[in-house]
Each structure stands twice: as structure tokens, then as C-alpha cells.
Amino acid sequence: MDSMIRNKKSILLFLMPALLIYLGIVAVPVFSTVYYSFHKWSLVDSRRFIGFNNFVQLFTIDKIFSTSLNNTLLLLVLSIVIQVPLAIFLAVAISGVTRGKRYFKTVFFMPNILASVAVGLLWSFIYNAEFGLINRLLIAVGLENHTGLWLADQKTVLGCIMVVICWQFIGYHMIIYLAAIENIPPSLMEMATIDGADSWQRFRNITLPLIRPIIGIDTVLIATGSLRYFDLIYVMSNGGPNHSSEVMALYLYYKSFRDMQYGYGSAIAVVLLCMCLIVTVLLNRLFKSEEVQFY
């Protein structure tokens, strides 16, 4: 028996398919990308080592890259600051409802199963200046002079995209918090109620400390997810107008597969990868610092 569960040949046999696919498609290409990022390489230039030049150009000369970096970081911060409180609010609200709980859960989560491409297109119809719901609604309530071009306006485009991001993903985070809240022993709440704690005090002193580890996990999820935003923005604004909604993933796509600058594109990919790793480590450390344990 023991020899069978230590048999190297069987282990390899079961492990190999997954390991080969994973190494070949994920691990090796990551290292190639890092390697390419130190090269000048495009459709017209053959590959040539240029050290850190790509990175120097990215951070000192390339205005569009700095816009995309700023927008990415802005979306990251906004995604966390807006989605976490709203998701917790919705979760707390739903956990207190006796009837219709399942309906609300199901409806709020729904956009998460839809393709971001479809969601983006749906919302670009809603934002459409001529027949879109937003402008038509504003006209209907007599606010004609507040109608806008929305996705076609440099000033409003990012805000409009942020709304869609929240619309699509808040339900996901709400489910995570709801599960955490429903794990809190009801006896804790009852005792607090008997001691005269009102609902805000119960939330502040029981719910919040107990779901804190989940807030940590969720913040990492939102942060790393928001660094990867591509689909929604690609279909809604394509980074425009005039690069005002450019984000890193989008810029990486254009540099690599439209301008065919593979070396430069790889450098953007490396920056994105590093940001994912740094954000994960930083946020984990931030939330690990103190964990509250009851009972």
C-alpha cells in the first residue's frame, strides 16, 4: 500500500498534464515577458537588447502611459472606496430582511455572470446621447440642460465607467460579506441587544470587527481585479476620448497588438505584473496587522 502512494511514476503520470500546461502557458511566458521587456522589438525592428530603456521611456517620456497609470490607480482606489462600503451596506440590509432575501441576492449578483463585453455594450446604449436612457430620463424630468455626451466627454467618461464597474461587481462583494455576516453567531447580537446596543452600535462593535478579515481578502480581490480592467473599457470608450480613459491593460493591448511594439508592450506587462504582486503583498500586510477574535 505504502509503496503505491509513494510510487514516483504514478505521481508523475497524474501530475504531468496539469503541470505541463501550467508551466508552458503561465510560468514560462511570464519569464519571457520579463526578458522581452529589456529589448527593443517590433514588427520592423528585430530583437535587440536595450537594458532598462523601455522602462525609462515609460516613466519619463510616455505621456499616454502616465495617463493610463494614473487612471488605473484612480480606478483601483475608487473601486475599493466605493464598492466596499456599498457592498457591506447591502449585505447588512439584506441580512436583516426576512422575506425576499433570495430575490435580492440573486438580482444583485446577476451582472457577474454576464460577459463584461455585453454589460459594456448595454451601458453604452444607456449612455448614448441620442436614445440613451440617461439623457431621455433627464429630459423627461425637465433637466434638459444637464444632458451630456457621457462616454464621449473627457470630463465624464471615467465617472461613467466607474458607475458600470460598481453596477457589475458590487453584487459579488455583497455575497462575500453576506456570508461572513451570516456566520456571526446570533447569540452575540441578542446579547448586545439586551445590553441596549442600537443597530449602529451592533454594527460598529460586532459586525465590523468580525468581518474585518473578509474586508482584507475582498480589498485584495478588488485591487488586483481593477488593475486588470480591460473588457468594459475596451467596448465603452476604447480609452478615449483623447486617451482620457486609457488604462494600463488597454494601453498594453494597443502597444503590443496594434503598434506591434512587442518589447515596449512587454515592459508595460511587467509593470502591471509587479503592481499586482505589490498590491497583494501590501494589502495583505495591512489587514493582517490586527485580527479580532471573539469566542
Place this chain on the structure above:
Amino acid sequence: MDLYMNKGRTLPKRKARPIQETITVAVLSLVSLTYLYPLLWLIINSLKTDTEMFIDPWSVIPSFQFDNYATAWVSGKIGTSFFNSVMVSFTSVGVTIVVASMAAFALKRFKWKLSGFVMGLFLIGVMIPIHSTLIPLFMVFNKIGLLNKHISLVLPYVAFALPTSIFILSGFMATFPKEIEEAAVIDGCSMKGVFWRIIFPLSKSSIATISIFNFVTAWNELMFALIFMTSDSKMTLPVSLTRFKGQYSTSWTIQLAAVVIMVLPSLIAYFFLNDKIIKSLTIGAVKG
């Protein structure tokens, strides 16, 4: 205790609850409308003519222009893309199920020194954005002629599905008692037999979980598909939809119909399986 409860401190609260709950329900219902109405609007307007929609996008009863769907499906090539998406998604999920459960079996049911290390190697994958693999994969697939072949989508979909899938499956397999293998081996079963006849069937709830979220991911994926599938006959639905915008830029209702074709299967599946889908899409996040 009972006496104390009846002293009145908690009683007024009990009475106040229904009002508070009514307000909560009202607010939540209002929010839920912002989720349902856009979809309803989309479906209704996809059945109108362009002029009809421009004149009154609010009207609830359309003139039922099923032609919009026919045009999108046939001349817009949404039909072809639909079948491409079905092919790619089912193949990716099928391969992931087999490959990931075999790996989880090797990692959890065998005894070997490096199992922890290999597990860690797979788990790091959760942090790696697909963006950092695009250029090398494009180069290699281009060189060996895999662009515009569905395998160039299946491979990355499987590869990026592996970390979470292996994590969930191995967590589940670790809960089976050790005696399973012993009993099976005494009965003359090989490890291959143990896997296919016992462990794999026993893991079916976890396999269902990973199938659902991997299917949803593959069905909706845009970036790989946009770069690797450039020919009309090979595109998946998300790519096709992004092209559609340019192709039918003047005919809005046909675009709306195309979007409906893309979301309707998801919505129907969600209508019947919402609990399972919600669970399988969130489980990886919380356990990780």
C-alpha cells in the same frame, strides 16, 4: 431572564422592526430595479425598429422585429460565433476537469516530498494577470500556426483555470478517509482504478463547482480571444460583439439583438441554477 425581557426594554424594538424592515425592503427593491430594468429595456428595444426606438425608447410593447435577431445571427455571423463559443467553453471545461482533478489527486492522495512546493507553484498563478503572458503566447502560437485555431484559446483557458480548480478539488479530496485507497488496493485496484472509480466520482460536487465558474469565465473571456481569433469564422461571441459595433454602427436595434443573444443563455442558466452559480463563483475567493 424571561422576566427581564418582559420589562419592556426589548418590546418597543420588536414593534419598531417591521417599519425598519419595510424601509429596508423598499430601498433594496428600488436598487434591484436598477438591475432589472436595463435588461428589460435591452430586450424590449431589441425587438423594435430603429425609428421606433429613437421616437420612444420607453414604450413597453415593441413591434416584434424578430428580423433584428435573424440579421444578427446570419449576416452578423453571431450564429457562427455562438457555436465557436460553445465549442471552446465546453472543451476548456472538460479538459480542466480531467487535468485538474488528476493533479489534485497526485497532490493530496500520494505521499511525496515536493507536493507542498508544487501546490504553492500552482497557487501563485492566482496572482498572475493574463496580460503578462499575452506577447510570448502570441509569438509561439503564431510561429507554430495555432492562431485562429480553437486550441490556442482552450490552452490558456485551462491553464488559468488550474490554480483555483486544483485548490478547490484538493481541499475536497483531502477530506476523504485514507482507508479508501487501502480498501481498494486490497481488492486488487490500481491507483489508476482508485482515481477513476472512486476519487473522481466522489468529487462530483467540487467538479460541478469548478465547471460552473470555469464555464462562465471561458464563455465571457475577451482578451485572449481578441488577440488569437482574428478570422470571422473562428471568433467567439465576445470578440464578435466588439466587431459588431463597427459593422452595424448605424443599426442600433440589431446591436441590441446581438447583445441579447450573448446574455440570454447566461440569464436562463442563472434563472434555474442561481444558488449553485453564486456559490461556485464566490467560493474560490473566500477560501483563498
